[in-house]
Amino acid sequence: MKEKNKKGRELSGLSDRTAMKIGIGITILGLIFMAFGIWRGEMAVVFEKAVNICMECIGIG
Amino acid sequence: MDKKKRTNEWGRHRVQILWAFLSNSYLAGFAKGRIYQGKLKNLCVPGLNCYSCPGALGSCPVGAMQAVVGSWNFKLAFYVAGFLMFIGALTGRFVCGWLCPFGLIQDLLHKIPFLKKINTFPGDRLLRKMKYVIFLVFVLLMPMFVVDLLGQGAPYFCKLICPAGTLEGGLPLVLLNKGMRGAIGWLYAWKNVLLAVILILSVIIYRPFCKYICPLGAVYSLFQPVSVFRYKVDQELCTHCGACAKVCKMQVNPVKTPNHPECIRCGRCTKICPTGALNTNVGKFGK
Structure with missing residues (x-):
């Protein structure tokens, strides 16, 4: 494994600042994905599954 | 500050216990x-x-993901994927170290004294890749493609593997419901064996489920190198004493890779650092 160099670059070759910018971008993209998923009704599927005892999850189904 | 005080983890455990209680407080x-x-x-x-x-x-994000990709009318889970991206890119694996109830259980079990605790073994690094395969196969592909006549897939990770489901759901519900006790079979037995193995292994190996199996940790780990919350090393202050790598229970060397995918952000390394060279981008952490 290469060591982190003196400019603060990590194994990925990204500086901390660039990595953080990418992280912020993905965070925002995540929010957009969540909004789109809610808009197309995925939350109802999650809710339906979560309010009924999941027999498979507990090892009975 | 003496070493014992600097490696004391009860501050973090208090947060884990509080979170586990808050998220499971429907008494x-x-x-x-x-x-x-x-x-x-x-x-x-x-x-x-x-x-x-x-x-x-x-809702459990792993269960929710399988529910959506396994449903007949959706196959792409934007809501849950977006949630995982949001949490992962914001905090990396901070959740694993601080907010996961099953992580807490493994942490506490590892405090039980044992003749020889195992830090690493041949094949350890390779075995850690297994969690990515489990995520891909049991959480995404099987619920998506192994479907019934209606096009519905089962939550295969929950059904065949998840020990958290057995411990938090299976055991209490079966104990509390007479009807369910009559319905248990080989699957319930298999899941209990798996749970027992993981709990016993947790005494010997630090967080075996998180290291080798957990699909949620696998997803969060992908975002860790670019997460907004991150560790940083001040190379001018670092004396390369190796204290941080020695104290890490996930076998990460924080000086080489402070944002390594295996790091669960427990904060032991930042606390043990004698010169304060290892820190986070939001200040001192883990005290």
Whole structure:
């Protein structure tokens, strides 16, 4: 494994600042994905599954 | 500050216990042997927390992901994927170290004294890749493609592997419901064996489930190198004493890779650093 160099670059070759910018971008993209998923009704599927005892999850189904 | 004080983890454990209680605080569920059915179940919790736990107030993101990709009318899970991207890119694996109830259980079990604790072994590094395969196969591909006549896939990770579901949902619900006790079979036995193996291994190996199996940790780890919350090393202050690498229970060397995918952000390394060279971008952490 290469060591982190003196400019603060990590194994990925990204500086901390660039990595953080990418992280912020993905965070925002995540929010957009969540909004789109809610808009197309995925939350109802999650809710339906979560309010009924999941027999498979507990090892009975 | 002496070494014992600097490696004391009860501050973090208090946060884990508080979070585990808050996310499982539907106490009537434990009394009556049923689960919470209110609107909070629309939302996912960040850690691995079975939504069939009698106390659970929110949904498990891994279970939710399988529910959506396995449903006949959706196959892409934007809501849950977006949630995982949001949490992962914001905090990396901070959730694993601080907010996962099953992580807490493993942490506490590892405190039990044992003749020889195993830090690493031949094949350890390779075995850690298994969690990515489990995520891909059991959480995404099988629920998506192994479907019934209606096009519905089962939550295969929950069904065949998840020990958190057995511990938090299976055991209490079966104990509290006479009807369910009559329905248990080989699958229930298999899951209990798996749970027992993981709990016993947790005494010997630090967090075996998180290291080798957890699909949620696998997803969060992908975002860790670019997460907004991150560790940083001040190379001018670092004396390369190796204290941080030695104290890390996930076998990460924070000086080489402070944002390594295996790091669960427990903060032991930042606390042990004698010169304060290892820190986070939001200040001192883990005290």
